[in-house]
Amino acid sequence: MKYFHLIWAALFRRKTRTIFTLLSVLAAFLLFGMLDAVRSAFNAPPSAAGVSRLVVSSRISIIQPLPQSLLTRIQALPGVKDVAYANWFGGYYQEPKNQNLMFQIAVDPNYLDAYPELVLPADQRKAFNETRTGAILGEAAAKALNLKIGDKIPIKGAIFTNKASGDTTWTFDIVGIFKAAEDKQRGQENQMLFRWDYFDEGRTFGNGTIGWYIARVNDPNDSDKVAAAIDALSANSDHETKTQTEQAFQLAFVKQLGDIGLIVGAIMAAVFFTLILLTGNTMAQAVRERIPELAVLKTIGFSNKSVLGLVLAEAILLIVLGGVLGLLLAQVLLPAVNAGSGGRMNFPPIGGSTWTLGIALMLGIGLVVGVLPALRGMRLRIVDALAGR
């Protein structure tokens, strides 16, 4: 510890350069913290314990449809309160870029009962029930696309051809605007819900099949048991199911992009490789500038090992300082990201394993970027360095 002030002073000898380097280390470890949370979310062991709403989809893939006959069988299971169902539509309003502003889902009449957090005035719900081409929009989607009740809107579908139009364009009447009950659920306002019967009767294929079921349980403590019972209904059939929490179901959607762990790993490898090059160069430059000062330390009696240790400690301090700040920032930002997603995402907080891995990475990167400059400092000949050779 008695050398700490010396290491600290050397680190901040050129403040601007050090601060910019620290910021790059901070950014790298901020990204590491966030991405590790994503990786953890995808790798979390599946458990429905404590959850009152379960999503039942095909075990093979979430794009594989399930038979409608499962509905009554799920409803009949002990512990199941009620069941709704839905199908992904995948279209856009006016322009493809609007796709992410409003996701369309065909839903059965019970769907809104399963999602009490979607608040729809009674008269609008009545209109929805009475209008076959009716659609209800989340407030955020309506604002983003400047839509209102009474509008008749065409939606261009990605897959489903409409028997009536002969192409993938479907026309809907907006009969209601729903709001999320809580701010953290605002992500659900980016949806357009429309009637299942209109969709199922109008499509040219897949009629009578379901995208996914939503089963509510009587007692959240029984969720794991109910999930297992639902999956047992279709065990060894051609439509085996996977019953999971909504979060796991949404993550499964994203998993279709590819191996998330591999993607996260590849991004982090690229980030840390760049970090090593950047900080390695900075450390090399810093030591090159300080050769006469290191020679002075050796002159007054610092051993080769001491000089090696001082430079290595400086590199490690640089990385650990930036890295810890980055992870702390990630820890602060993750809840904000979760809140900002309106409940769609629930990334776990940065835990002990992330910190352990992060610290190990910081020490490893610190050693890698510090070793060559440290060896240079250790090997310098005092008389040559003092003479500027």
Add this chain to the structure above:
Amino acid sequence: MSALVEIRNLSKVYERGKQKVEVLHHIDLDIAKGDFFALMGPSGSGKTTLLNLIGGLDSPTEGSMTVGGERIDKLSEGALAKWRSSHVGFVFQFYNLLPMLSAQKNVELPLLLTKLSAAERKKRAGIALQLVGLADRASHKPTELSGGQQQRVAIARAIVSDPDLLVCDEPTGDLDRQSAEDVLNLLQMLNRDHGKTIIMVTHDPKAAEHARHTLHLDKGTLVEQTTVA
């Protein structure tokens, strides 16, 4: 006075690529404890090389060097570093203070190699700064000090661990006349009142007048030794 430095048949050869350059030729020299020697000579005569060898910064190619009873030419690099830390203080032409540290922290540097507590290190550095007349500048960074003041901080750093020997390489070479005079008077005081043995390389005959003896080197050979009146 007994000899603090005993040099016998000392030679130093540098290899510059394929060329061998013999910088010092078979030098014999005794420097008594408590003496103040000025080493003079033209550029390239080997003054700094001889000073570096005496200070244990370099190793001779041939010959023996005994300083304070220790054969320093036989010491390993690690042992030599340890020996330097407790027996020699260095003063350079360009001060060579660490710019990011205060005067106080610069002076404390050699004490980091001891087992002294932080409080004791601070106390001793304070005494050294007081001795060179800069106690009131302890918290100043080198860039906030004049050249003469920086050189006095460097002298405080050289004496803080109470070494027997001070080696000074052109200590006034970068100073104006008045600051140079102050630094030379300080070295004289350290020699006279504190018994420090001082070896000083200089080009300046006026600076050499502050020493007790002057030693002239030419082409790596001792050519003349004079005693200052």
